[in-house]
Amino acid sequence: MLSLDEVRRIADLARIEIPEAGVAALQQQLNGILVLIEQMCAVDTTGVEPMAHAVDVTQRLRADRVTEADQHELFQSAAPQVEDGLYLVPKVIE
Amino acid sequence: MQWEVVIGLETHAQLSTASKIFSGSSTAFGAAPNTQASAVDIALPGVLPVLNRGAVERAIRFGLAVGATIAARSVFARKNYFYPDLPKGYQISQYELPVVSGGDVLIVVDGVEKRVRLTRAHLEEDAGKSLHEDFHGMSGIDLNRAGTPLLEIVSEPDMRSAGEAVAYAKTLHSLVRWIGICDGNMQEGSFRCDANVSVRPAGSEVLGTRCEIKNLNSFRFLEKAIEYEVRRQVALIEDGGKVRQETRLWDPQKGETRSMRSKEDAHDYRYFPDPDLLPLEIAPGWIASVKATMPELPGAMRSRFVADHGLGATDAATLTSSKALAAYFEEVVRLVGGEPRACANWVLGELLALLNRLEVEADASPVAPGALAGLVKRVLDGTVSGKTAKEVFEAMAAGEGEADAIIDKRGLRQISDAGAIEALVDQVLAANAKLVDDYRAGKEKAFNALVGQVMKASRGLVNPAQANAILKKKLG
Amino acid sequence: MFDLTISALASLLRDRKASSEELTRLFLGRIARLDPGLNAFITVDEEKALAGARAADARLAKGEATPLTGIPIAHKDLFCAKGWKTTCGSRMLADFVSPYDAHVVEQFDRAGAVLVGKTNMDEFAMGSSNESSHFGPVRNPWDRARVPGGSSGGSAAAVAARLVPAATGTDTGGSIRQPASLTGTSGIRPTYGAVSRYGMVAFASSLDQGGAFGKSAEDLALMLNVMAGFDERDSTSIERPKEDYARVLARPLAGLRVGLPKEYFTADLAPDVAACVTAAIAELKAQGATTVEVSLPNQALAVPVYYVIAPAEASSNLSRFDGVRYGHRAADYADLNDMYRKTRAQGFGAEVQRRILVGTYVLSHGYYDAYYLQAQKVRRLIARDFTQAFKACDVIAGPAAPTVAFPIGEKTSDPVQMYLEDLYTISVNLAGLPGLSVPCGFGDHGLPVGLQLIGDYFDEARMLNVAHQYQLATDWHRRSPPGIG
Structure with a gap:
């Protein structure tokens, strides 16, 4: 079960701000979901191949050709902040 | 105390495909910002990746060139983290099952061959670029590079000096260009190295705590950064401190490495198989047909x-x-x-x-x-x-x-005709009676001076050996 | 006229008894009149719709019509349609106008269908009641105090109230079949890989599949004929020849083996729903089908497994909503990470946030094996159960939802209660199988009940055949809610 600190850590990892007053309620909801999930944890799955895809086929490959034209003006019409063709974001610190 | 340096390299080679690894955008360098960033590259809602055959083929070429195992089945995984130059919030990479495993590279350092083992090489997509020029206190994001195919080549920690690391990097750089999978342009970032550096007491079998150094976009920086990092780690330990496992950035202006703030929080990349991409199967026939096109x-x-x-x-x-x-x-x-x-x-x-x-x-x-x-x-x-x-x-x-034309035009043909040389020698002997007397008086040096005069008279074109012999005979 | 099926409307159009413009105006008028009470649509665009109708009329005049040419339809608002707002029911995309078309949208455009609007849905398709939409809940046309089911609740309600003859939906854990059951409509989710996911905003990529709502199984076949087919832009799209899903509709049911999973008929199933489903199965038998009890021993694990895999994939799929390139960005923030955190806290509703957090947790360091990997293994066991069952039967029949439509607000306070709504549908998504729901009667409060049919991989034509034969003998699918005339 998740502690309050774990809830905060996960929210941080997922980049979702949780108001401090809401952490306890969220913890309770998430733990309710984990109780549901844990029903499958005890199943013996020794030797069972994990199923990552709904279909058992392999990756199709695309020919190495340039097929895309420049549409940045159309795409950037949806952007919150743009200048000189660049998406602007709060200063990135390396 | 004697310290042993242990270095492993992670090299990102941009593959020389025309289009991106998961989209049909051009990979050409230097276009205006975001003009080569398609719907897939900017991760519009609903878009999906489709794998570029050219990228896979280049990975196969690399695997063959280093004697590695090319996986019959490999898997693309998502590496999840938030960064503005990473449009999807995850990088498509390979994690548990890479396309190339093992292999090695032979390097020559001081005339001696050394084998550097490779751990793996996997396909992944490049990120975009953050431009830090000031846009009213903000950064600008250009996604033209996002989705450019990369082969990440990971070595074993087999190198023991900055010199070996540079030799390995140069050998790898030459190899990827040799087999035509990467243009190797380091200024444009087509070939980039990260170095994992640690030190340990000489003779120890246990690896020290390593630091990963990024931003090494030239062989000189690679060498300088490793040398700096080794000095830093040794000094730290000798002062009773401990090396902290971290990612460090090479600052070429200051000539030092520093901790990367953006990588400070412990990373939890939450890798899992990308549900949008199916397992990549490479049939033996494909490998054989690539092999047939490999150069020596x-x-x-x-x-x-x-x-x-x-x-x-x-x-x-x-x-x-x-x-x-x-x-x-x-x-x-x-x-x-x-x-x-x-x-x-x-x-x-x-x-x-x-x-x-x-x-x-x-x-x-x-x-x-x-x-x-x-x-x-x-x-x-x-x-x-x-x-x-x-x-x-x-x-x-x-x-x-x-x-031939230059030799003729400039009259540079060597004079080997004995008669012509004798005539020249005669002229020189007549004009330098004092040197002849000196020589006959036993001054050996005078002989060399006479040879010099013959060469001078011929503008250097007589065969010196012949001139010598004829002079000797005449002075007899 | 509004009550006619696609094929009946198509023959009116072909015979020039009506124009597409007339039809489109009729349905636009119904939307204007009835949708304020239902909230089935997020966007309706009269101008675009009428332009599309006129283009369809020109095409009809030239004799180049397909069965869908001139038919008004609606798309669930997570199919990207160029020049249309595509919100996914979220504040995050409340103002997002898509710059490109989904494959499904392109296919309907090419067929000449007339897009009248985009339907309401649970936010990012996460929900079973349509109450998680940023644009407010959709109301069930049969009882406006009740939910229409979800997540494709807008499409289901729109078809049930005859606001459009047919609509698209998506089904990740039951999001077509459960609302179809709750609204008395027919809905199909095809085999994973049959319909391209290109341009369909991803919730859980390995489970998502586009499908359709209509008033009959025959209409569903016509819709699939347009939607399904290989698309090279989706790596999981299956390369197989184009098929006619209506080709065996007329086949009699004699000799059909109907599998009845014993795990479906338990105390979890409400008695009124059980009665309708049982009667429907009796009808299939009356037509010559035989029934056989089958077992899906891992059925009880489907919901737990789903709530590991779907949130895990969703947590990653929804990372692109970061306020950088499109969508909502918080107005005030201290730095880059604060911008991310505030943007995502404001842009996503509570249920989406919960699922992102669950998904982040099950993938995180130290928990991956116990949760995610284990879920993938149990998923395999669930899929094998079906493979085993289909050795003994041709289709599986059962309920689509455990109860009839429930009152708005009844399950919003307990996420887990809401998750159990998809008890009978989720395992189909985990296995990647096709499933449909057709109306099979009315339960408590006179509310519709759906019969779920599950087929083997790419066996949609047979499922539709069974549903169609059932609909030839019954009229449940022709009943419409009161007060929509």
Whole structure:
């Protein structure tokens, strides 16, 4: 079960701000979901191949050709902040 | 205490495909911002990746070139983290099942061969670029590079000095260009190295705590950054401190490494198989057909140059440092009709100096292999002396034509006719009675002075050995 | 006229008894009149719709019509349609106008269908009641105090109230079949890989599949004929020849083996729903089908497994909503990470946030094996159960939802209660199988009940055949809610 600190850590990892007053309620909801999930944890799955895809086929490959034209003006019409063709974001610190 | 340095390299080679690894956008360098960022590259809602065959084929070429195992089945995974140059919030990479495993690279350091083992090489997509020029206190994001195919080549921690690390990086750099999978342009970021560096007491079997150093976009920075990092770690430990496992950034201005703030929080990438991409299967037939198109590899060629041509390991390594240079050398040998050591001396000497001066590859040399072969032949058959030949080479480099034409035009043909030399010698003896007397009085030095006068009178064109012999005879 | 099926409307159009413009105006008028009470649509665009109708009329006049040419339809608002707002029911994309078309949208355009609007949905398709939409809940046309089911609740309600003859939906855990059951409509989710996911905003990529709502199984076949087919832009799209899903509709049911999973008929199933489903199965038998009890021993694990895999994939799929390139960005923030955190806290509703957090947790360091990997293994066991069952039967029949439509607000306070709504549908998504729901009667409060049919991989034509034969003998699918005339 998740502690309050774990809830905060996960929210941080997922980049979702949780108001401090809401952490306890969220913890309770998430733990309710984990109780549901844990029903499958005890199943013996020794030797069972994990199923990552709904279909058992392999990756199709695309020919190495340039097929895309420049549409940045159309795409950037949806952007919150743009200048000189660049998406602007709060200063990135390396 | 004696410290042993342990280095492993992670190298990102941009693959030389026309289009991106998961979209049909161009990978060409230098376009205006975001003009090569398609719906898939900017991760619009609903878009999906489709894998580029060209990228996979280049990974196969690499696997074959380093004697690695090419996975019959490999899997693409998502590496999840938030960063503005990573549009999806995850990078598509390979994690548990990479396309290439194992293999090795032979490097030559101080004339000695060393084997560096590879852990793996996997396909992944490049991120975009954050431009830190000031946009009213904000950063600008250009996603043209996002989705460019990368092969991340991970070495084992087999290197023991900055010199070895540089030799490995150079060998790998030469190899990826040799097999035509990467243009190797380091200024444009086509070939980038991260170094994992640790130190341990000499003789210890236990690895020290390592730091990963990023932003090493030249061989010189790679060397300097490792040397700095080793000094930093040793000083830290000797002062009673501990090395903290972290990612550090090389600052070329300051010549030091520093902790990366953006990587400070412990990363939890939450890798899982990408549900949008199915397992990549590579059939043996595909590998065989790629194999059929592989050129002779630099390692094999190097061994051949040593065994068949009698060249030293270092010379052979230099000649095979690029495919263009090796091809140039082989063409000169073919046109001269043998004499590989003489050919090698010319290629490694005058030609390399010229190429370095002009900053061009051998295939763009102003002196073509045929032209150099023509000159080498004239040296070998005694038409010109080695010294004069250098003058001819410079003239060829300046575009004055073929060796023979320059030799004739400039009158550089070596004088080997005994009669002509005797006449010259007679003139010199007549004009330098004092030197003749000195010589006869037992001053050996006077003889050399007389030879010098003969050479001067002939503008350096007489065969010195012949001139010597005739002088001796006349002074008898 | 509004009550006619696609094929009946198509023959009116073909015979020039009506124009597409007339039809489109009729349905636009119904939307204007009835949708304020239902909230089935997020966007309706009269101008675009009428332009599309006129283009369809020109095409009809030239004799180049397909069965869908001139038929008004609606798309669930997570199919990107160029020039249309595509919100996914989220504040995050409340103002996002898509710059490109989804494959499904392109296919309907090419067929000449007339897009009248985009339907309401649970936010990012996460929900079973349509109450998690940023644009407010959709109301069930049969009882406006009740939910229409979800997540494709807008499409289901729109078809049930005859606001459009047919609509698209998506089904990740039951999001077509459960609302179809709750609204008395027919809905199909095809085999994973049959319909391209290109341009369909991803919730859980390995489970998502586009499908359709209509008033009959025959209409569903016509819709699939347009939607399904290989698309090279989706790596999981299956390369197989184009098929006619209506080709065996007329086949009699004699000899059909109907599998009845014993795990479906338990105390979890409400008695009124059980009665309708049982009667429907009796009808299939009356037509010559035989029934056989089959077992899906891992059925009880489907919901737990789903709530590992779907949130895990969703947590990653929804990372692109970061306020950088499109969508909502918080107005005030201290730095880059604060911008991310505030943007995502404001842009996503509570249920989406919960699922992102669950998904982040099950993938995080130290928990991956116990949760995610284990879920993938149990998923395999669930899929094998079906493979085993289909050795003994041709289709599986059962309920689509455990109860009839429930009152708005009844399950919003307990996420887990809401998750159990998809008890009978989720395992189909985990296995990647096709499933449909057709109306099979009315339960408590006179509310519709759906019969779920599950087929083997790419066996949609047979499922539709069974549903169609059932609909030839019953009229449940022709019943419409009161007060929509």
